[in-house]
Amino acid sequence: MALAALARGSKARAQSPPIVSATIIDSARPNDTNAGPRGPLRAGEFNMVGQYDIDWLLEPPLQRLLDHMAASPTAFGSVRFFHALDSGGRANTIDDDPLHGGIVWPDLGAPMNFSRTFDALATLTARGLAPFIVLNFFPKAVSAHAATPPQSLASWKELVRRFLDELAADARFAPAMRDWKFEVWNEPNGAPFWRGRYNPQYFDLYRATSEAVVGAGHAIRLGGPAIVYRSGTAGSRRDVDDFLKFVSAEPNVKCDFISLHAKGSWSSRAEPEFRTVIAAVTETAELALAIDRARFRGMEIINDEADMRVGFNVPYQSRMDERFAAWMCALMIAYDGLSSRFRTDGLRFLAASDNANQQLVRTAFDGRRSLCTRASGSARDLLKLPIFNFYEILRLLGDRHGTILAGRESLFPNSDLFHAISVADTHVCSVFSIYPQASTEAPRTFSLTHAITDIPWSRVNIARFRIDAAHSNAYSAASEATRNGQFPDAGETASIRRAQELAVSAPIESGISLADGKFEEAVTISPYAIVTYWITPYIADRPADPAWIEASVEDDNVILRWRPNSEPHFYTYEVYLVAAGELEGVLSPVPLRSAMWVDTAPPPGMRSYAVRAVSASGVGSNVVRSDPVMVGGR
Numbered sequence: 001m002a003l004a005a006l007a008r009g010s011k012a013r014a015q016s017p018p019i020v021s022a023t024i025i026d027s028a029r030p031n032d033t034n035a036g037p038r039g040p041l042r043a044g045e046f047n048m049v050g051q052y053d054i055d056w057l058l059e060p061p062l063q064r065l066l067d068h069m070a071a072s073p074t075a076f077g078s079v080r081f082f083h084a085l086d087s088g089g090r091a092n093t094i095d096d097d098p099l100h101g102g103i104v105w106p107d108l109g110a111p112m113n114f115s116r117t118f119d120a121l122a123t124l125t126a127r128g129l130a131p132f133i134v135l136n137f138f139p140k141a142v143s144a145h146a147a148t149p150p151q152s153l154a155s156w157k158e159l160v161r162r163f164l165d166e167l168a169a170d171a172r173f174a175p176a177m178r179d180w181k182f183e184v185w186n187e188p189n190g191a192p193f194w195r196g197r198y199n200p201q202y203f204d205l206y207r208a209t210s211e212a213v214v215g216a217g218h219a220i221r222l223g224g225p226a227i228v229y230r231s232g233t234a235g236s237r238r239d240v241d242d243f244l245k246f247v248s249a250e251p252n253v254k255c256d257f258i259s260l261h262a263k264g265s266w267s268s269r270a271e272p273e274f275r276t277v278i279a280a281v282t283e284t285a286e287l288a289l290a291i292d293r294a295r296f297r298g299m300e301i302i303n304d305e306a307d308m309r310v311g312f313n314v315p316y317q318s319r320m321d322e323r324f325a326a327w328m329c330a331l332m333i334a335y336d337g338l339s340s341r342f343r344t345d346g347l348r349f350l351a352a353s354d355n356a357n358q359q360l361v362r363t364a365f366d367g368r369r370s371l372c373t374r375a376s377g378s379a380r381d382l383l384k385l386p387i388f389n390f391y392e393i394l395r396l397l398g399d400r401h402g403t404i405l406a407g408r409e410s411l412f413p414n415s416d417l418f419h420a421i422s423v424a425d426t427h428v429c430s431v432f433s434i435y436p437q438a439s440t441e442a443p444r445t446f447s448l449t450h451a452i453t454d455i456p457w458s459r460v461n462i463a464r465f466r467i468d469a470a471h472s473n474a475y476s477a478a479s480e481a482t483r484n485g486q487f488p489d490a491g492e493t494a495s496i497r498r499a500q501e502l503a504v505s506a507p508i509e510s511g512i513s514l515a516d517g518k519f520e521e522a523v524t525i526s527p528y529a530i531v532t533y534w535i536t537p538y539i540a541d542r543p544a545d546p547a548w549i550e551a552s553v554e555d556d557n558v559i560l561r562w563r564p565n566s567e568p569h570f571y572t573y574e575v576y577l578v579a580a581g582e583l584e585g586v587l588s589p590v591p592l593r594s595a596m597w598v599d600t601a602p603p604p605g606m607r608s609y610a611v612r613a614v615s616a617s618g619v620g621s622n623v624v625r626s627d628p629v630m631v632g633g634r
Contacts, residue, residue, distance in 0.1 A: 018444060020415070020444050023407050024448055026404055026421040026452045036421070038343065041397060041400055042348070043394040046351055053083045053091045059359065061379040065356060066079075067561060068382065068388070072564070076129060079124055079129055079132060081132070087102050087103065101146050112159065118172075121167075125172060134183045135182055138156070147194055147195045149204075157209075157215075158212075164213065183226055183304075189235075203242075213254055214254055221257065223257035231276040240260065240283070244292070247295065262277045263277065277351075282338065322386045326530060329393065332351065334418065355371055364482050366485050375493045381554075385475065392593055399424050404421060416443050416444065417432065417446050427569075429534050432530070443528060446524070448524070449522055452520075460512055460537060461509065462534075463591075465503070465504055465532040467529065477496045494601070498589045521533075534616075536617075539619075543565050546595065549563060557599060558598070560599065561595065562611055562624070565595070565613045571591055574586050574592070575588040575592065583623065604631050604632030605631060606629070611624055
């Protein structure tokens, strides 16, 4: 059945729930004693994405996806992946993974060869992305089958230690690897990833890995068990309980974080249940503190496959539209709230999705789980999905919480309206999102009076970013034929590209005077929408001039990339076509937050481009011109 037809049959969309009115009053002062989350807010706890096989990171579709990610610095922080220790294949999913052991260590008499793994690591680090390395799947020298534990773990320990030693000896990785995370296996509490017993065979593996890491003497972060966690089931509770007791009983075992996989649904047909992804990590935290409060104080609890539902190769329309973005935004706000709730014991709650599997995408908007879809027959010709713009929202957050002065009774967990107020020395950011807590509930529209008080600047700039059915949404901008998998023509692709970027609901207001440091506005938030207010001080500082990385022809398009600006007051880029030495017109939408633009199927001939950065106060950098490129031959 076509994805568009599935949408028409959706129960949630067929209902017309009532509009709910509420008043939310925030303060830009950090939260000390009032209601609402307190302490730091760390966008980096939610900016990881996942890719199944490390080998794909070196292939053209993923290279272009990584370029798009790198063009939005701090929106994306890390990439989690498998097969670091048995690289040499390109599996799409576990269903087609040969588990043949790769090329790293084919037999005990052969030298270890991490070259392909290191090339993949370098393609991440060169783009400012940190590897999250899952230590899973055995090479042939360790086990005859990549998912079957060997009788002796001596060779495994030798492999792990050599891997860390060679990382530490490589100047590209040594300074940063202490901040990377290394996870011991993936879903060891059941097939097909692990063909042994969870207890004790996985615990034996974890202990051996810890011994290898400690023996190597390199400061890295090690954790696990990355188990399948079906909230509310005795088996999942037992599995996490067993791991926590194992770690508690063996204080020499290194454990820097606890990981698990709690999805909205473990069925590829059922709609996601939001409450399950909250309950799973809450249960884990409560068990950890009950078992050994001292041992687990300050621990990170990471749901590193917090997807809407299982089956990332099974088409699902909600991945294509605004609902996936709303899911991740609501999850970010809820997990951040848990970090505040458990702040006395220093627990932090992190969430990530397995949504960098660009190799799965076959047609336009085909429903497979990735950040982008395809615009044409070329697997590297990409269009951003609305989920990409959730990560753009992370760039806008402050580093600590403001204070919710009034209206908390109207917010999650009391409703499906999620809200966070965050502040930094350089800006204030207020985020709202709507997502139902249960699949049987239809999300409501909220009509809000929203106020922010105690803003410390007398003149400000106000940007209203929005992700919904009409904003920041490539899926909505596409024709019905394209939404059903047909590749768009060049004209439609160009139109979709203008609609795919994080958008505002109205032009930015620059230099607005605030009375008594207060901003107030009425706003209506529709189901599955994200609304973000970004308030910055009005300043006359000019942003840095962009520096060109690339202007090249690829798949009949021109790929334009430049080094991203890092100023906190940066607002947008403006990309120009240059004709006869003059700026002819702005090609890109406003705002364009990404330091990358694709000029779709331009006519043949020599073309030149220029770009400038513009601050939230409307101050522009110098216009910087690219080298000319030849389109369509010589």
